[in-house]
Amino acid sequence: MSSQNLTLVQAVRDGLKGELERDDDVVVFGEDVGKNGGVFRATQGLYDEFGEDRVFDTPLAESGIVGTAVGMAAYGMKPVPEIQFSGFAYPAFDQIVSHAARLRTRSRGRFTVPMTLRMPYGGGIRAPEHHSESKEAFYTHEAGLKVVVPSTPRDTKGLLAASIRDPDPVVFMEPKLIYRAFREEVPDETYTVELGEAAVRREGTDVSVFTWGAMTRPTLEAAENLDGEVDVEVVDLRTLSPMDWDTITESFEKTGRAVVVHEAPKTGGLGAEIAATIQEEALLYQEAPVKRVTGFDTPFPLYALEDYYMPEAARIEDGIRETVEF
């Protein structure tokens, strides 16, 4: 089985290429995704390979991009629109939540929206204002959408393929901090990683740490740093909606302690949802309060301060220690 050593963003491209090849109804479009190959190069070369009918540039208009994708999807196609940065998705928010998410319900299944809306998200790359936010909770709050956040190149290709083939609209959020942070062997052929399944990245017995996306790496780093002191289990959720509650409660029932790590603001973030679900479903296993290690309830700061904003290994280690020593 042949494979390539790819970065996460190369795995996005490889995943798109595979799906463009296997299904003529897949079209990739957005701002600068054509000739330019995307501002992050996620679509590099696809325009040359598949032509303008399959991979095309659009006017600069997020609501137009998502709104036309809804129409194309209702017609039976599998559009894969790109929002250049998740911070620019808000003009399209109405199309995402009022239409993409609801068209199946509203038409009682007559029309569906098999769209995969890609958007790079998250901080840590010294980007300008509005380029670093983590607003995955907006989308997980909306019934009818699926939300996926990969953390490794191999998962990225498989989750992207699964999203494109999924009959429901998927918001596919790519953690741009780790677009090029490391490489992994990625099979050349197409494959899927099932949506809705978390991955246990590291087994442990003392505490469960739940995280996703770019925070998976500092979390694993913290777990390694604590090795010998605390036996940490790290669960990468991968799909945030539908959430893999079985894996979460199973892990918690084993360890009795939980830390949630996300770079999004604390208030109303998914950490709160995970803590509440653990309380509802596994209270009697609980040895300590659920700890949240998150970004702050501030606008995402300009880059001089972003390293203070984002959880890193030291902060995560502190959170784990507090939980274990409670």
Add this chain to the structure above:
Amino acid sequence: MSVLERDPHERVRVLDEDGQVVDGATVPDLSEEEFVEMYRSMRLARHFDQRAVSLQRQGRMGTYPPLSGQEGAQVASAMALGDEDWLVPSYREHGAAYVHGLTLEGTLRYWMGDERGNELRDLRIFPVAVPIASQIPHATGLGMAAQHRGEDDVSICYFGDGATSEGDFHEGLNFAGVYDTPTVFFCNNNQWAISVPREKQTRSETIAQKAVAYGMEGVQVDGMDPLAVYQVATEAVEKARNPEEGQLRPTLVEAVQYRFGAHTTADDPSVYREDEEVEEWKAKDPIPRLERFLRDRGVLDDERVAAITESVEDEVASAIETAEGFERPGPDTMFEHVYAEMPKRLEEQRAYLRRLREEHDDDELLEH
């Protein structure tokens, strides 16, 4: 010369307010049967509308957006479509949707709060769009998909004058211009976006002239003149499907008209507009206008009109009976069609609601 190729300030008219053909106008080449069908559908839409408002007043239906005054624009434009063409409505196009195949009971059921009213089976009709202008990019997207598939179907997208202020109007028309999609953008300019007059939506002299900015033709038509609307819509649909050399597919149609009643049954228009204004527009009512024309041509007489009245009343009464006869949607239906496959958490919530209903009777649960 195509009726579309004109100054967007110049309003297309075929019938004057007394139902007489205006000088130089061409009467659309419709058969007697088609003329009667147009008239009957308009009468049906009017009667349906009056009954729907009354049902709301009696507490038999929820909030409802009336269409009276707009029958000519709705019926005549929808008659320009073939079965394979797409109709993308806002929330007021009950008459247009009926012409394109949606049952009256479906419309009633939706406004009676049962989502199953939106079950459109094989029809190419989008479900009602409530957020203003948000359906416009969908119509453009349908056109992009049709082009991708090499199909020759056309979409007509309805929206009001208020919608032209929204970003989605611009984005939808802009995409349509750029990709040259087979789309007819049909603005039902009924003068009022709830309480805000057309003059406070835009400084443009006409809405039709906005088409220039998108590189497409814009045409203003008397929206209370069904023959003019039919002529314009037919040409716009035909051009979208088979443009001549150098012609672009999309068109923006501004149908100038008036809603006689309230924005919805929850609205009181006497707060923001004068009775004289309403009376002035009622003199342009599309129904007597078409009736006069058809009587003059010998297509209609008292007997035929009476038969139509009776059949329209019967059809609406029967639709109301059917709609009210449907069993109310069971709570389980709320969980259906959210996803292709129900996520586990949703299954659990459905099971919880089922358990609640077993443990308490519905009366207790429904008391708020």
